[in-house]
Amino acid sequence: MSPVLAVRDYSLDYITRGGTQRVLQDVTLSIDSGEVLGLVGESGSGKTSLAWAIMRHLPGNAREAPGGSLRLGDTDLRAASNKALETIRGRRMSMVFQDPSTALNPTLSIGRQVSEVLVRHRGLSEKEAWRAATEALEHVDLRDPAGLMKRYPHEASGGEKQRVVIATAFACRPELIVFDEPTTALDVITGARILELFGRLRTETGVAALYISHDLALVARVADRVAILEKGRIVEEAPADRIFSTPAHEYTRRLVAAVPRPGHRLVADQAQPQELLRAEGIAVRYQRKRLFHAAPPPATDHVSLDVRRGEILGIVGESGSGKSSIARALTGIADYEGGITLDGKAIGSARAMNRAYRKAVQIVFQHPDSSLNPRQTVADILARPLRLYGGDVATIPALLEEVRLPASFAARYPHQLSGGEKQRVAIARAFAAKPELVICDEITAPLDVSVQASVVELLLRLREANGTAYLFITHDLNLVQQVAHRIVVMRQGEIVDLLDMAMLRRGEIHSYTRELIAASPTPVG
């Protein structure tokens, strides 16, 4: 039997102003019916380009090398006309995107969007399609599908929207579905439920799938076979259960080594007992009471926590649990109720934060692209805290050296740096102030695993050299178990669990914490 998808010796170039750039080089892979192939690669490895090549929606500057073929069953996709492709897309192959909030049209109701596919490809009447769409939504475990059909995308949560996208993708019983990082934009528990759903639909429909992700541990759990893509080449392909235990290629070995393993501690020492910062009853509100609207519940509901000198305090929770609001309150970006004490000195409100407090408490943001001003050079960016907090601008090369960047980077602009390099600059900016506490707000989330590992290593080295305490906000439970001394678990603006590593090992944990740990994919083998 011929495979559902067969890609043979496929190469792709992008024509840019800098010349021709090869993004895919002799890619060969095949997916049989009912099989899931995981495709893992770091950013820039060409995995999304391959997805678009299969869907036949390439940008205008893409050039496909002659030779090589893309076949869906018996159809040669490269030879198919636009007209033919219109009936193939959505009918015989479909796609699930990374970000469900942009994959749905905000001006059309969810019902319209799901039933349109059915009208188009299954030739149903509007009424039949509506009924079939409601069934499809019911089938992906959505509560109240009839009500959801009438709602607009902004009236649904991220997880619900991704279920709608999946329902649409499965609606016409396609032969192949391309998943492009479908859980990356969702939090751990929602993501885990989406994967469960995918597993069920797969056994029911026997669809073949190409599952693209940067997360090796996740793919190993979902896929039957895993292909590793490095700079446009497939360097290794192996059954999912073997990829962790016996990686053959050197690049795979590096990827596997970079995956955080909760059992492997990176921090050996203990935190000092003295308290550095205490936050008492912090409540952050984003909207006040209005004439006809009651005030919404606060993002954090009178949360109290303390950080000790040189301690790494992890904060974990799903998105919307209020972790970042704590960071905003502690740095004075958001107004808060409650009290903060630093070194015994009380700070009553965001306005009362003086220079000494701001110097002592620094923050590194999640997205390095947006945390560095694109119109300032690295030297300008680093000079600012030095001037504000009484440092010497001449120490910029030394600062860059400390975060393992060459001194020549001082003259560069942020867009000339990679994501990992930008995050290093952001870390250098925080450390330029010689802080006592650095708040790391999901700083590794947008980075590739290997870059992630080196950034974590850098943070730990800086802590060793300066004795800095960290408030490490993350949704990655595996990572936080490697580095944190104590972990705060948050849900819906409240702290549900505060545990140290000994308690975690003994299993004295809240049921919600247990649920979180179960939902995060752990490397096997």
Place this chain on the structure above:
Amino acid sequence: MTDVLHRLLRTPQGVLGLALLLVLVLACLLGGALAPYSPETMDFAGRFAPPGTKHWFGADQLGRDVLSRLLIGARSTIPLAVAATFSGAAVGACIGTLSAYLGGRWDEAITRTIDAVMAIPHLLLALILVSTLGKGSTNAALAIAISVAPSMARVTRSVALAVRQQDYVKAAIARGEGGGWIVLREMLPNVAAPVIIEATIRVAFAVMLFATLSFLGLGAQPPASEWGLMVSEARRFMHQAPWIIVAPALAIAATAICFNLLGDGLRDALNPRDER
């Protein structure tokens, strides 16, 4: 900067706009040297001389050479319009960015004030201002600057609202920076591109508004060879000697088109689109 110029030259609007701009700049800089006659030399024998070898664009009701007057007049028309627009745009951009930075009630107050000012038509606003401040080119330019500022403030505010959400602004707040620094150094450079584009297109309006004010006798005063004033003076002889009115009118139109094309070209050059 050379990068932007390079991209500008790749679009047809950019090339045409730049070429026209070059002609206008040359006229402003070298107008006096290039003009075949003095703009104020009267020649009663040559009144209403049609375009020919002696007077390329003809002569006006006092026998003055129209080409010379146009070349000299460029200097009193274009630089003032450009200066008025860009100073108005700069003020508007600062107000808009400040409004977005402050947010909340301040933002509301500033925006509503802008709305109120914008409810008055440009020309009417300029007329009110000039009639209070007094006639003259400088006051006309000031009036144009003031009428440009509110709409620029609004354009800037919408861009600055997105910039306000960026982490580098939050980082500056967390660092304890003052409001002035955040508005001028962190936010303003990042809203500059749309402001420059918008301002360039508005120069065309400013040239016409300036000409209109002079036409109405509120801008430049005779015997200046400002283009709007030339149109106004030539109006009476439109049927007798159409070239006197056609030449400055075409010059105004060409300037307006030049800045419009330049603005279009800049829009593409400053916002390189995703190639996909």
